[in-house]
Amino acid sequence: MALRRCHLNPKKTLFLLCDIQEKFRPAMPLFDNMVKNADKLTKAGKALDMPLIVTEHYPEKLGKTVEQLDVCHAKVVVNKTLFSMITPEVKAVMKELFQEKPDDVVLYGLESHICVEQTAIDLLAQNINVYVVADCCSSRLNQDRDLALDRLRQAGCVITTSESIIFDLVRDKNNPKFDLIRKLVYPPSVDMELKRNAGSGVSKL
Template sequence: MALRRCHLNPKKTLFLLCDIQEKFRPAMPLFDNMVKNADKLTKAGKALDVPLIVTEHYPEKLGKTVEQLDISHAKLVSGKTYFSMFTPEVKAAIKELFNDKPEDVVLYGLESHICVEQTAIDFLQQNINVYIVADCCSSRLNQDRDLALDRLRQAGCVITTSESVIFDLVRDKNNPKFDAIRKLVSPPSVDMKLTRQPSDSDVGSSKL
């Protein structure tokens, strides 16, 4: 069942950055574009005081998070062997941050059809709204990414984009953080060639 779409509240939202590591760069189409969009989103989260948790998949072999992403404000940077980010270490950090759980998680990274998808399902099972930032996600094949996004939409996730998330968190031009955010969003996000798979209720296809 789809969860209720609501406005994001910085005090009740958690950013989850999933496995954007240097060793994946050669295998991922549009990797550099994804990193640019993820950089914008991550910096906006920092400016808006949204807590961030970062995972790195098997970092002993696959390396650390790419240097372009400033994760210095992360509440946890955790290595993992699980595909899902919903590890015991992450669960403990979430409980400490929210004294229970967030209302919403904003999830982005790679690979869309493996670690991102399994993470999203685990959070949905906790009755937490999951926002998948499509222009900050990647897979080795674009078709895997696009089909994963379609499955996650059907599972109840909100499929969104970096700028949509940022402006929903800001909500008001008079927000005291708006000047900092305006500098981040002034350059447009980079195109990730996203296409939406048609469902039974769709006529033709549409952009996300």
Template sequence: MARQLTKLGFLDVKKTLFLLCDLQEMFRPGMKMFDPVVKNASKLVQAGKMLDIPLIVTEHYPEKLGHIVKELDISHAKGVYPKTLFSMMIPEVQAKMNDLFGAELETVVLFGLESHICLEQTAMDLLKTGLTVHVAADCSLSRTQEDRKLALERLQQIGCFVTTSENVIFKLMRDKKHPAFDKVPHLVREPSVDSGLSKL
């Protein structure tokens, strides 16, 4: 029954992982929607911390491309891993996922960049293991809106839930009586920043 609910898009706080992919400083100049996406990603990361959702972060070739942007507080991340593989599913990340969840992990919330490269290949690797994947579209981007649009369409076609940061946050809480609810409203009081999704 639990797996059936997961396949419908439910999120279980005890069986969900956040994966933040390569939202690094050196990518900022080449992506016009970078700043809005960072603001939305910050909301999602903060909410994840409040809801005690484990976070794993990758940085693509950080020697040349720098580190995760300073606007994102990832101090609670369970690991920050350098990579050259486009997919986040490097051995170190897979080992950390196993350490954190064993066989209990059901759902991954994936966000970052680029949608048509690293996110898509990560999603494919996750889906083939039987995990459910939610892609936070307002926290994800590509250098061009065309690549982003087509990637989000492909991600949906291959079985991902293409969603938004607020949708994820409220699905995780499910009830105003959630212990963290009183901490979260300041994050969602203002609508998420327009990241250009309505124009895709």
């Protein structure tokens, strides 16, 4: 599917943070790296006044969102059993925030091939542009993450990175939030060893 890449509109963009919970930590390769990148993105979203919705999958067994992520500015933290984030409660908050729905969603979390993928598919079905933040996503197996990103690219998502999202929202050095954002992005994002198939070989994302 051909993609028409557009700039994010800060007034019509929603951040969705999917199930980055403590109990997943031991099972996820590069979990700590993912959390560091997600922390940068979440802090930047807060600084830029981007609305955030957080979900926690079956938190009674899987725990709360990791403490390293400050989600106190989230419009809502939703407990769920659906794999997709697009629960009735999340739909209601989206409608309240955007009078119907956002134009763009910045989606990140885990697991890439389950909850993130099903969320993205549900958003695309509503004709919402989906920006999947690859360096802020994880699965128990890197191959599941990488193949999920390939499937989502083919489905029509934009596969991107945290710094690309941040700078696309800022757009201008004269943005009044630039100095704060500059401090957040000064340390480079942590490498997530992202790869995808390219012809018969393998290349970096």
